[in-house]
Amino acid sequence: MSRPAGNCPNCGAPVEFQFSSAVQTTCPYCHSILVRQDVDLKKVGEVADLPPEISPIQLLTEGIYKNKSFRAVGRIIYQYELGYWNEWHCVTQQGESLWLSDAMAEYAVSALVKPTKPLPDPGNAYRGARIEWNAATFEITSVNRARYLGVEGELPFEYWDKSEMVFADLRNNSAQFGTIDYSESPPLLFIGEFVSFDSLGLRNIREFEGW
Amino acid sequence: MSTQPRPMPKVRSLACPNCGGTVEVRGLGRTLTVVCIQCLSVLDATTPSLQVIQQFRAKERFRPLIPLGVRGKLNGILYEVIGMQVRQMTADGVAYHWSEYVLFNPYRGFRYLTEYNGHWNVVSILQALPQAATRGIRPAALYMGATYRRFQGYQAATIYVMGEFPWRVQVGESVQCDDFIAPPRMLSREQTSDETVWSLGEYTPGAVIWQSFGLKGKPPIPAGVFANQPSPAGGQIGAAWKRFLVWLAVLIFIQFTAMLFHAGKTAFSQRYSFTQQTAGTHENSFVTDVFELSGRISDVEVKVNTDLDNNWAYFNLALINADTADAYDFSRQVSYYHGRDSDGTWTEGGSKASAVLPSIPAGRYYLRIEPEMDTAAARSTANSMRYQIQVIRDVTTWSFFFIGVVLLLIPPIWKTVRGGSFEQKRWAESDYSGGG
Numbered sequence: 001m002s003r004p005a006g007n008c009p010n011c012g013a014p015v016e017f018q019f020s021s022a023v024q025t026t027c028p029y030c031h032s033i034l035v036r037q038d039v040d041l042k043k044v045g046e047v048a049d050l051p052p053e054i055s056p057i058q059l060l061t062e063g064i065y066k067n068k069s070f071r072a073v074g075r076i077i078y079q080y081e082l083g084y085w086n087e088w089h090c091v092t093q094q095g096e097s098l099w100l101s102d103a104m105a106e107y108a109v110s111a112l113v114k115p116t117k118p119l120p121d122p123g124n125a126y127r128g129a130r131i132e133w134n135a136a137t138f139e140i141t142s143v144n145r146a147r148y149l150g151v152e153g154e155l156p157f158e159y160w161d162k163s164e165m166v167f168a169d170l171r172n173n174s175a176q177f178g179t180i181d182y183s184e185s186p187p188l189l190f191i192g193e194f195v196s197f198d199s200l201g202l203r204n205i206r207e208f209e210g211w
Numbered sequence: 212m213s214t215q216p217r218p219m220p221k222v223r224s225l226a227c228p229n230c231g232g233t234v235e236v237r238g239l240g241r242t243l244t245v246v247c248i249q250c251l252s253v254l255d256a257t258t259p260s261l262q263v264i265q266q267f268r269a270k271e272r273f274r275p276l277i278p279l280g281v282r283g284k285l286n287g288i289l290y291e292v293i294g295m296q297v298r299q300m301t302a303d304g305v306a307y308h309w310s311e312y313v314l315f316n317p318y319r320g321f322r323y324l325t326e327y328n329g330h331w332n333v334v335s336i337l338q339a340l341p342q343a344a345t346r347g348i349r350p351a352a353l354y355m356g357a358t359y360r361r362f363q364g365y366q367a368a369t370i371y372v373m374g375e376f377p378w379r380v381q382v383g384e385s386v387q388c389d390d391f392i393a394p395p396r397m398l399s400r401e402q403t404s405d406e407t408v409w410s411l412g413e414y415t416p417g418a419v420i421w422q423s424f425g426l427k428g429k430p431p432i433p434a435g436v437f438a439n440q441p442s443p444a445g446g447q448i449g450a451a452w453k454r455f456l457v458w459l460a461v462l463i464f465i466q467f468t469a470m471l472f473h474a475g476k477t478a479f480s481q482r483y484s485f486t487q488q489t490a491g492t493h494e495n496s497f498v499t500d501v502f503e504l505s506g507r508i509s510d511v512e513v514k515v516n517t518d519l520d521n522n523w524a525y526f527n528l529a530l531i532n533a534d535t536a537d538a539y540d541f542s543r544q545v546s547y548y549h550g551r552d553s554d555g556t557w558t559e560g561g562s563k564a565s566a567v568l569p570s571i572p573a574g575r576y577y578l579r580i581e582p583e584m585d586t587a588a589a590r591s592t593a594n595s596m597r598y599q600i601q602v603i604r605d606v607t608t609w610s611f612f613f614i615g616v617v618l619l620l621i622p623p624i625w626k627t628v629r630g631g632s633f634e635q636k637r638w639a640e641s642d643y644s645g646g647g
Contacts, residue, residue: 054240056318082378082405083243084257104241104377105320106338127407139340142406173353175339194338197319208239208317211289 006041008032015041018073019091022154025074033151035158044158047150055086055102056197056205059153063100063200065109068092072100074153078146078165089155097156099190100200107200108177110192119189122182125168131178133191138170138178222280227252228261237280237293239317242375246294253372253381267382269371273297276326276431277312279374283424285333290314290322292424294374300365300388313376321377324420325412329433330440331420332397332412341391341398341409349643352391352398354411359391359398362438363642367401390438394637397439414439436636444630451623462615470607473509478502479578479602485524486595487584496581501533504576504604511571512606513578515564517598519547524596527581528566532574541566567608578602 005016008027015027015034024035026047033045061072074089085103092098101108117132119125131138146165170178170191181188223236232249236242242256244264251269254261275295277283282291294313299306309327311334316322323334341354350361368385391398395414400407414437417430433440479502485495504511515526523546530539543564550557584594638644 054317105316105318106336108338141340171338171340173340173342177338205318211317 006036006039008034008043009041010043017154018071019089019097019154019156020095021097021156022073023156024151024158025154026152047152054206054208055088056105056208057086057088057100057102057202058204058206061088061202061204061206063090063202065092065098065100065195065200068094068096070098070100072153074151074155076151076155077149078167079149080144080146080167082144084149089153099192105197106194107197108192108194109200110177110179110190113189113191115186115189119180119187122166122187125166125180125182131168131170131180133178133189136172136176136191138172138176140168140180141171142169143167144169225261227254229254229263229266234261235280236375237291238315238375238377241315241317241321241377242293243378244380245375246372246380248373255379256375264379265381267372269382271371273310273371273373275310275312275373277324277420277424277426281424281426283420285314285322285423288316288319288322290316292324292374294372294376294380296369296373296376296380297371298367299370300367302365308370313374315375315377323410327437328435329417329431330437331415331417331430332439333415334399334410334412337398337409337411341400350391352400354398357393357396359393359396361642362390362392362397363640364389392439394439394445395441412439414441436633436640438637438640440637442630442633442637444626444633448623448626448630451626455619455623458619459616462612462619466607466609466612473605473607475606476505476604477601478504478511478604480599482597482599483580484595484597485582485584487586495583496527496579498531499578499580499600501575501577502602503574504571504602505573506605508570508572509605510608511568512603513541513566513568514601514603515543515545515598516601517545517547517562517596519545519562519596521548521550522546522594522596523560523585524598525583526564527583529579530568530571530576530602531579532576534575538579539568539571541568567606569608576602 005014007013008015008030010027010032011030013027013029015025017025024033026033031047032043033047034041035044057072059072063070070090070092072088072090076087078085083104085101088100088102090098090100097111099110113133116134120129125140125143127140127142129140131140144167146167148165165181165183167182168180170180175194177192177194179190181190225234225236227234227247227250229247229252230250232247234245234247234254236245236256245254245256247254251267252263253265253267255264277292279292279295282289291314292312293315296311297308298311299308309325312324314322314324325332325334341352344351344353344358346358346360352359365388366385367388369380369382372380372382387402389400397412399410399412417433421430479499481499511530513528517524523544525542525544527542543566545562545564546560547562548559578600580600
């Protein structure tokens with residue numbers, strides 16, 4: 001698989017994409033946020049220093065989910081009223097996009113899916129509301145306004161210009177997990193499941209001194 | 212083998228913006244709030260300056276049973292104790308407080324330990340939602356195939372904090388809690404206006420906690436019965452009843468085998484009729500023909516079968532060895548009455564009687580029989596009867612069987628009663644204590 005590459009319009013450093021459908025990335029040298037426009041890269045902003053939130057996952061961490069190996073290529077850090085969480089953008093060997101979320105070391109893997117029934121609009125997304133997708137029924141367990149605190153690496157969407165986003169968290173009786181992302185219209189639905197840290201067989205993780 | 216010194220945990224030391232004292236942060240970026248224990252300030256750990264969120268007062272400075280910074284392994288995962296809060300609830304005007312410890316592993320996240328009166332629970336936050344259910348008329352919760360019965364609901368207020376927390380803790384804050392139990396596990400639901408959090412606690416003996424965290428001395432002795440404390444009778448009640456059924460089956464097998472091997476041969480059978488003479492001097496006794504009792508020493512059953520009807524008779528009997536004149540004296544009364552009154556028909560007694568003589572050696576025997584009926588009765592026709600005497604050699608006795616059953620019943624009944632009193636103590640602390 002040939003990887004698309006280019007040069008950072010800001011510092012000229014070579015920028016390589018791990019994920020062929022990535023729309024946005026960050027320059028590893030000058031931390032410019034770069035957006036792909038056809039074959040060119042355009043600087044749209046700069047990454048602020050990442051907050052003190054620490055995830056054991058880092059760019060290029062590898063793991064296995066449902067017998068498919070994946071690699072972390074990007075992340076978004078969100079801040080909301082009750083804390084922060086990380087959405088690690090991972091790409092499988094087959095080129096699919098997965099999201100590995102790390103919310104206070106509670107891990108879940110999900111992927112963008114097509115809603116099978118219309119999703120409630122933000123005004124009707126309240127705690128306790130039922131959401132159906134395929135054969136599964138979910139309950140909205142929280143609705144949060146999140147602020148986008150930082151990004152790094154490659155992302156399948158342009159996330160750099162969003163300020164406040166509404167997310168609805170979905171859960172059910174069997175440890176499945178979902179999120180409705182109201183930052184787009186129509187909203188995006190992500191469905192997946194909670195996973196244990198040890199089940200992912202992660203390699204190239206961050207080391208913590210003394211642990 | 213070379214042993215490497217274990218690296219010390221990386222602790223960030225910061226200065227409290229309020230009093231200048233040292234505040235240690237162990238939570239490696241997961242900590243949202245940290246407490247300055249010198250001046251009792253809750254600080255925002257996400258701001259570089261550790262902004263003061265709250266200063267609180269405490270009636271009492273609680274000391275954690277497990278010091279902050281201590282590490283221990285639970286279910287094979289290493290955790291460090293990084294925080295502790297004391298929470299309080301009020302029931303019937305009495306305040307109860309307990310401790311909750313925050314355990315942290317930078318890869319595997321958070322666990323919690325709760326301690327009340329020496330009772331410990333290892334708690335993890337649930338990701339799947341338990342389902343609401345009912346058990347009988349009480350609410351229950353279903354989780355992973357198990358039914359948890361609702362135990363109690365209460366407001367839990369935080370009254371003291373120290374160390375670090377992965378949420379924005381504040382003293383004085385309270386949440387609505389509901390506990391559901393399936394010992395040794397307990398499901399707890401904590402509700403605030405923002406979120407509902409379910410957690411699963413597993414009752415863990417203090418000694419296990421002490422060993423896991425390498426603590427000195429002995430854990431406090433638990434007082435009373437805790438909500439999800441496993442009953443000492445626990446699985447033993449069911450096991451005791453299962454054992455009882457197994458032994459009962461063995462006993463039944465032995466009894467039926469014995470019945471197969473005991474021939475139950477009729478050695479003698481004869482019909483007689485008897486009429487009571489009104490003059491009391493008449494000698495009623497007579498002897499039977501000689502009959503043979505064969506085989507090893509065993510039981511002999513003598514059956515008396517009469518045609519008595521609203522009447523009674525008394526039999527003085529003796530089994531006598533024709534060769535040695537050894538006699539086994541016994542007697543039986545037979546009375547059979549029936550009739551009809553305002554309650555309907557009634558019967559009393561029966562027209563048959565039987566006697567089992569144990570351990571009779573083989574030999575030639577005869578019976579001496581002396582029937583007796585009411586002499587005072589003036590009725591001419593009634594004071595006579597016909598009856599049959601049967602002698603059966605080698606019968607199966609049931610007395611040992613029933614004694615065996617009673618003895619076998621003792622352990623399961625004892626365990627059931629003891630388990631019941633434990634359950635009574637457990638539920639006395641719940642919302643369902645009945646008497647209140």
